[in-house]
Amino acid sequence: MKKFSFETVTLVLLTISGYAVAQNVQARYDASCGYLANKIHCFGGATSIEVKKSDTSMITLDILNLSQSTADELKTKWTYVTTDTRGADVRPRDGPQSVLLPDGETMIISGGFTPGNNKLNSQAISFNAKSMSWAEYGNYNEVPYGVRQIYHAPSTYVPDHGIAFYGGLETNYNKSFSIPGVNVTAYQDDKSDIRNFGYLSLTFLDIRNPSNPWSVYPSQKNTPTYLGRYQTSVFDAKSNRIFYFGGKYQDPPSLIVIYYTFKNSVTFDMTKGEWGSQDFNGVGPTTRTGHSTTLIGPDKRDILVYGGHSEANNFLPNLDYCFTLNLDSYQWTQQSLQGPDNPILIRTQHSAVPVNNDTVFIVFGKDPINVPTLSLLILNVSDTSRITLLNSFVDPNVPAVDPTTKLPYSENHTLSKEAIIGVGVGSALGGIIISFLIFFLIKKRKIKRDAVGQNEEPSDMEVDWDKIETKYVPAPTKPFGYTTEASENNSTMIDRSTMLFQGTAQTNNKLQRPNVFDGDWLTDTSDIRLLQKPDGRIT
Template identity: 30%
Template sequence: MNKNQRTLLLWAVVSFLTSVITAQLVVPNPSYRRYPSCGLLSSNGNRKIYCHGGVIKTSQQDYEWDSTLMRLDIMDPNATASNTWENITRTAANSNIALEARERALSAVSFDGSSLFIYGGMSQTKLWNQTIIYTASDNSWSTPATDYTDADFGGTRQIYQGSAVNVNGKYYLYGGEETFSNQNVASYTDPYTNETFTNYFLTENGFNNSAIGYYEIVTYSETISGFDSWSKLRPLGNFQKGLIGSGHAAVFHPRTTTIFYFGGYVRDLINFNLTTASFSQVTTFNTSNMFWGTQTFTGSAVPIGRMGHTATLLPSNEDVLLYGGASGDVSKAMNDFCYVANLQNFTWTAQFASLTLPNANGATGARMGHSAVLDAITNRLYILFGFYDNGLGPQNTPLIALNVSNPSALSFLDFGQQPTRDPNSYNNGTIPEKTSSNSSNSATIGGAVGGAIGGVLVIGLIAFLLFRRRKSNDHNQKQAAQDAGEQEERLSVDWDAIEGGFVETNLPLNNNGKNMVPYNGTNSNSNIVLENSNLYSSANEFGYGEKPTIMDYNNNSKHEVSSQTATSITAVSPPLMNMNTANSPMTDSFRQSYPPDISRHEEPQPITYITKPDGA
């Protein structure tokens, strides 16, 4: 092969590698994700949506946890139109902090909009770091000096399916349930209400779930370091004695300094019955005086009880948009998927009937297990991921967005059109123009795949032409002999330079009510009446593999799982399990703790990341 031929071949190989590297920038099948932690973060004038973790349905029965960190550049119309997410899992500093896959975590964006706070969640083994914080400005992960330790309830606890809200630099965590609970704590006496709870464990298979999440509010302060950054708040006012909320959506209302807890279900900690929470009697917590209460909502169409929904305070600061969710059949999203609650007159208005998806192609606006992220500058509410019918298997749920400039006249956006500012918008900000440099940072999936295929075709074509030329031209042998004495040129790829321009792909395998009785310090719960008297649908348990020793409750020491270090090249997905086996958690012998849209797992499946060749 002569020098020119080698040059052509080198060019073809480098082109092919470049196309492959470009393909690594996007997240494969991001739409199959459920229950991730998402938020809009701002850095240097750039606004991007960041999402971490979740669970991914890979087949009709199988689910896999995920630890991917990815972002969507909402200032790039091409990225939103193609739903193109950039995988930054391995480029984030201290990425080993966040390699533990989790879903249904408690999460919120920081007060200044620069960080995403993530606490607890469901996982395959007990989390090494209960609290992780991602900061966009320096693309890094961090943890507090210490996780919250509940001395009255077994030490460090892992809570899922509760809520987190940031109020002026302080996160308010409430509700949910506990996984990997300390089985040595057979009873719990609340230090504030003096109630004693027993028999609250939800399983008998070593999975160790507890019905009691954060019974009272636990706070974490961004501005205080050390253990003092955590505290538990004494319940005042009309605290709901013996009841705990889970699966709800929480919204902070600045004018009244009140957190509203919408929907979800309520567990009676005396007999452990589950009932859906009323949307006409909404639990509230005032962050100024620490008083609990109940706010009555009316309207011609009050939403029925549901979970798996989201609630978002709109730019008007007086309206909350309820989106999605499921009720009695928690495997299918409800068709009445959109309502607006006004916080001045406390009325509900149904909006779903007037909403039609543009270019739907059979897609529906119904969704559950999704995330909702507001961009107040453009008055867009992004609906991300989730699913609408668990019986259909993996679903490619498209990225959709609502124009929320007028809470009384919502509409779905067509991503084929450029964003424009509504003159009736409650927000007076302007829409920054997208620069060409930022636009070039996002590659579409179609372009990446097309580039890779194109690279293969180029190599094949060049190889074919070279072969024909060598066979048809006798002088090639002479030219080859003349070149034999030349120093052999070797293919050289600068991996250090390449690594600075792409992100390694971490394949995503892993996955009309009645008032509640107020707490007055003396009343019992014998006369509690909640909306929807039938018990909530029983739920499945996650199947977890063998647990490494992670937490010693005697000294709270922590041990890192070696397979989750930042330098590992192979990650192992959680085990998958056949739901039809005799040991399936769907059998009546198990007490179940959450909705049946997640199944168990079986054999580990390795995932191989792209890496340098030996000696490079």
């Protein structure tokens, strides 16, 4: 009978485990994804387009240990992981805001749509990839109307302030909500339980202050008249401004949807506390929603805009799916990717995950025929003026392996036929095999120890089990500058008097709309009426 070494048994365990769970991961879209603790993590997302319902699963892609794998191989290597909710209400939610913190371990998820007047108990939650656990924070609460559940709002991390939110949509809303001089009911679709405005002012969630994490930026000048949704945003540290891209809005009582163009961007200057706009050069993306915007390059001076869809035809024109914008010259550059295997390049409602400053993974989303996809793309962004498509991912942190180097186990310890058959067994049988093998190793160790004495370890195992047990116990960790302690209060009160949708409209910047036939109107942000300080109007 062939003797199993520890290395062989470990290989069997990993193979069985990976096989059993990786095959069950479904294609999805609108997932919350990020690169945390050297793995790509994705939470939730919807797997069906017939009835959009996101799940609560957390899945991971271990790209560090899968270095040199092709994109086609990686798409089958997703695995489900178990997390500790620690009492947080981690229920399904569609379209939540999700942002990574700079500690490289924490993802914040806020809001989301829940049907049937079933409001989330924990709207603001965080996931820590090192401890594999969740924490909850106070809900966004506006006096006197209570908790507001907002989703599809642009969000971005701003140092020393937290995560900046603006606009979006609202569900499970209080119908007594009012704004002086505004017909709020014109913004509501009570049948669908959707109100077409979210955060009325630039609002921050800062988990460094868990007892009172919500705040509003004071004294905002020139607040935009219209509240966008389905926008994306990035923060430029050099100019200290937030840039907003894409999306759409409405101007009630009209029901016509107006799209923001990419000729310019709505901006917020964190130094001046002032809203404005920035014009761009060159030919940029066409109007869209469902796109991603990602800061790329070691100095973060370029933005990658990828994918999205047009409401008119639900897919983008050819070669209209990848652009870069330089934040010094404000120049658009259209990118053309070439792939040997004809990958699905055009997609929407995907996630863009930057890794190591020179690589961006495009994961999940819907393809041009509106079907969720498992395929992923690996983009080389080391030259931000010329994005290229990679066939495989090679992690620079993994040392190259000499193919002539012998494996750390002997040829006499290759897998038997029985072990190979075990690899193909389902997850239930795999669990039995894993339990048996672990019991076998522990039992063998005990017998050997009894034979050679308590002060010596059996030489053929070459394993220090005490060190292993210590090494792999997840120690409680706290991100630098952050805490994952949950707030004692379930919500934070925001006084409506701090909302700065008040002011006198500038009469020389009235919105000019072209006449169109399909009802989808375009506007430059320079044409949007900007308000001076407060008198409570958003019309």
